[in-house]
Amino acid sequence: MLPKSSIFLLFCIKIYVSGQAIGTECTTPDQKPGSCTNIDDCPFLLNLLMNHNSNNTVRTYLRAAVCEYSGRNPVVCCPKQATSTNTSSKLPKSPACGFSNNTIPRVVNGVPAKLGEFPWIVALGYRNSKNPDMPKWLCGGSLITKKHVLTAAHCVHNRRDLYIARLGDLDLYSDDDGATPSTIVLAKAKIHPDYNPARFTNDIAILTLKETVNNPTVWPVCLPTIDPYRSMSYLNFQPTLAGWGSISFNGPSSSTLQQIFVPVLNQQQCERAFSRVATIDNKIICAGSLNGDKDACGGDSGGPLMNEINEGSNFRIYQIGIVSYGFRCAEPGYPGVYTRVTAFVDWIEKNLD
Numbered sequence: 001m002l003p004k005s006s007i008f009l010l011f012c013i014k015i016y017v018s019g020q021a022i023g024t025e026c027t028t029p030d031q032k033p034g035s036c037t038n039i040d041d042c043p044f045l046l047n048l049l050m051n052h053n054s055n056n057t058v059r060t061y062l063r064a065a066v067c068e069y070s071g072r073n074p075v076v077c078c079p080k081q082a083t084s085t086n087t088s089s090k091l092p093k094s095p096a097c098g099f100s101n102n103t104i105p106r107v108v109n110g111v112p113a114k115l116g117e118f119p120w121i122v123a124l125g126y127r128n129s130k131n132p133d134m135p136k137w138l139c140g141g142s143l144i145t146k147k148h149v150l151t152a153a154h155c156v157h158n159r160r161d162l163y164i165a166r167l168g169d170l171d172l173y174s175d176d177d178g179a180t181p182s183t184i185v186l187a188k189a190k191i192h193p194d195y196n197p198a199r200f201t202n203d204i205a206i207l208t209l210k211e212t213v214n215n216p217t218v219w220p221v222c223l224p225t226i227d228p229y230r231s232m233s234y235l236n237f238q239p240t241l242a243g244w245g246s247i248s249f250n251g252p253s254s255s256t257l258q259q260i261f262v263p264v265l266n267q268q269q270c271e272r273a274f275s276r277v278a279t280i281d282n283k284i285i286c287a288g289s290l291n292g293d294k295d296a297c298g299g300d301s302g303g304p305l306m307n308e309i310n311e312g313s314n315f316r317i318y319q320i321g322i323v324s325y326g327f328r329c330a331e332p333g334y335p336g337v338y339t340r341v342t343a344f345v346d347w348i349e350k351n352l353d
Contacts, residue, residue, distance in 0.1 A: 020067035026077035029064035030231035034077040036067035042078035044227065056310045061228040079231075090145055090352040091223055098222035098316035113257040115170050115178050118242050118317075120221040121257060122149050123172060124207075124302065125164040125183075135164060137172055140243045140303030141207065142319055143220045148352055149207040151302035152322050152339065153195040156205045162186065165209060168218040172244060173255040180217055185210040190351050192344070200278040203324040203339045205302075206351050221304060222318045223341060223348065229309070230342045234264045234285065234320055239307040241287075241336075243323065245300030262287045262305070265335055273334045278325070283343040285321045288335035301325075305338045 020026055024036040039046055045065060048058050067075045091097075101116030120143040125135030139162075141151035149165055156162060166172065169181035187210040192202040224230045242259040270286035280286075287305065305321030321338030341348075 020075070020077075022067075022070065022075055024067065026067055028077050028079050028231070029061055030079075030228070030233065032079050032231065034079045036075050037078040038070060039074050039076045039078075042076055045076050045078060048228065057232075058228060061232070079227075089225065089349055091225060091349065092145065092220050093225075094222050094316045095314065097220045098318060099219065100315070100317055111259060113170065113242055113259045116217060117259070118221075118257065118304075118306075119168060119218050120144075121167075121242055121303070122151075123166040123169060123244055124149075124151065124155060124162060125166060126159065127161040127163060137166070137244060139301045140245075140323065141165065142304040143167060143213065143218065144206075144223060144319075144348070145220055145352060146213045147209050147211075149209065150304070150319070150322065150341075150348070151205050151207060152324055153191045153203045153205040154197060154200075154324070155302040156189045156191055156207070157195065157197055162189070165207065167213060168215050169257070171256045177256075180215065182213060182215045182218060184213065192347060196279075200325050200337070201281070202283065202344075204322060204344050204347075206348065208353075221306065222316055223345065224318045224320060225345050225349075229318055230345060232342075234307060235266060237264045237307055238262070239264065239287065239305050239320060240317075241300065241303070241305050241323070243300035243303040245303075262336065263289065265290070269335050270337055274337065278337070280337075283340050284324065285338040285340045286335050287321070287338055288326070290335060 020036045022036055022038060026034045026036050028034045039049065045062065049062055065076045067077055069075065100118065122141035122143055123137045124139040124141055126138050128134050128136050139151060139155035141149040144150045163186055165184050165186060167182045168179060170179040171177040187208045189205055189207050191205045194202040196202065238261045240259055241262050242257060244257055265286045267280055267286055269290065271280045274280060285305065300323045303323045304319040305323065306317045307320050308315055308317050320341055322341065324337045324339050326334060326336040
């Protein structure tokens, strides 16, 4: 029997629910097949309600899952096959990841990031034939373990000149920004086996650092490996993009880390813009402003698209996307396309060697 406080959490939205009886086929908030079941008989949702109901994202998910009420107990759309959790995962779990020194409930037209705001952001360095002591910082990435960086496959594919990672930096060309960065040589790269550069599909890669990060100002971002985070579409969310990319099309790169909010759009927006040249499927996130004022740009490729989640009294940042491609930078009518991290969680888990 649920405690009164937990019943009230769901009961307060009863008037918005159209009744679906126990045993009725239903669709979960994440568009997966389910069956209307008393919440006491749905371990997945019951666990969320009992242990995570202070999380606003979880609360929204639970409310959307209500079928009807049987007396005081909610009848919920229980997924027929909830996503499993790999207990032997090498990926860190909250609270060991995703903590920002400047987290508050809160790149073209971006604003400078603060020191320590994104301690997992990585700048990828490529050999510079004109100045061997000055790498070209052409792509971004994110630290997902103390020895692995997540990035886009197109930043790695046929690029033998990629050789180092800069972690914990703010201004790539200044020593007076207060940062204490680490520069680590890359040991190897693994591109997704189904990466298709012609159609921009499966644009994801994992870089292994030659040594473990040992910098107190640097730690990994969280990945959405469990439900409901793993199952969510993030449609209409306002995640954050951060990077050292150009501040305008064909313009100079920013030496200082920039950040910007970009709204997640429905897939049809990207289909209209890119279906002739790319494959738009459920492995991507379509995000940006259609009026052309918010977007990633050259140099942001491979960097993280991040969603801030309130976990009780703390905020944690989860990476939901990887900057993949777009048309120019902030071009009206052309949103940005991001690799959807949740579509590749299993592949990531299996390739952290």
